[in-house]
C-alpha cells in the first residue's frame with residue numbers, strides 16, 4: 001500500500017502550469033493532491049496551511065513565482081521585472097515567520113536581476129531551473145542534517161518532537177525527522193514521542209501519521225504530557241525544526257517549543273534545533289526581532305472540533321510560534337554540522353563552511 005511518504009509534498013506540473021501539493025488540512029483522513037494555478041490559490045494554500053512547514057513553503061513559493069513569471073507576456077525586462085516584483089511581494093505576504101519563504105523568493109529574484117541582459121524567455125527557463133534546484137537542494141540538506149543529527153544520539157534512544165518538521169514540512173526526510181528516518185534505515189529503533197501540537201495538531205495529524213506509516217515506534221502525547229515522559233526518563237533528546245533562527249541562536253518554532261525546551265533543561269535533556277542554513281537569518285539579531293504570526297481565534301475554539309470548545313466571543317490569544325532562548329538549546333543542527341554556544345560565532349562559522357562549499 002502507498003504510504004504518505006511515497007507522495008511528493010510539493011511538485012511542479014509545468015505542463016499544466018500548476019504547483020501540486022498534498023492538502024495537509026485533510027490529513028490523516030484523506031490524501032488529496034491539489035493543483036495551485038493562480039497567485040491567489042498559492043497564497044491561500046500557504047496561509048491556510050494546506051502546505052506548511054518552513055522548507056515546503058519556500059519550495060511552493062519558488063515554483064509559484066516561476067509559474068506566475070512564465071505568464072508575464074512581454075519581451076521588455078523592465079515590464080517583466082516590475083510584474084515579477086508585484087507577484088513576489090504578494091506571495092511573500094502569505095506568512096511572516098518562516099524565513100524560507102522570503103529566502104526562496106529572493107533567490108528567484110536574484111536570477112532575474114543577474115540575467116537582465118538576456119531575453120525574457122531565457123530568464124523564465126532559468127527561473128524554472130532555480131526553483132527545481134531549491135527543491136533538490138532541500139532533499140540534500142535534510143539528508144545531511146539527518147547524518148549530523150544521528151551522530152548526537154544512540155540506538156534505542158527516546159526522542160521527543162513538537163509540531164511537524166517531517167517530510168510533510170519539506171521535500172524528503174524532513175529536518176527534525178531526518179535523524180529518525182536515517183536511524184530507522186540503520187536499525188537504531190528509536191522510541192519517538194510526538195506532541196499533538198495544539199491548536200492545529202500538526203503533531204497528531206502529520207508527524208504521528210508519517211512516522212507511524214513508516215514503521216517508526218511513535219507514541220502520540222498531548223502537549224501537556226511532555227513533562228511526564230521526560231520525568232519518567234523516556235526521552236534522551238529533543239529534536240525540533242524551526243522557522244527562523246536569529247544570529248544569537250534564539251529560535252522561532254511552533255508555539256509550545258519554548259515550553260518543551262524549558263522542561264527539557266530541567267531534566268538535562270539536550271534540545272537540538274534542526275535548521276537548514278536557509279532558515280538561519282543572520283540579519284535578525286535576536287528572537288525579539290522575529291515577527292510572530294498571529295492566527296485567527298477560531299483555530300483555537302472550534303476548527304478541529306465537531307462542536308465549539310469555548311464560549312462564543314471569548315478572548316483568544318493565538319500566536320503560531322514562540323521563541324526558544326538560545327541558552328535552552330544544546331545545538332543547532334545544520335547541513336554543515338552542529339553549531340554550539342556561542343551561536344553568534346558558531347553560526348557565522350557554519351556560513352563560512354557553506355561559502356567554501
Ligand code: MRU
Nearest residue numbers: 052053054165169175241242254
Ligand atoms: O505552522 P506550521 O505548521 O507551518 O509550523 C511548522 C513548524 O513550526 C515547523 O517546526 C517548522 O516550520 C520547521 S519545518 C521543517
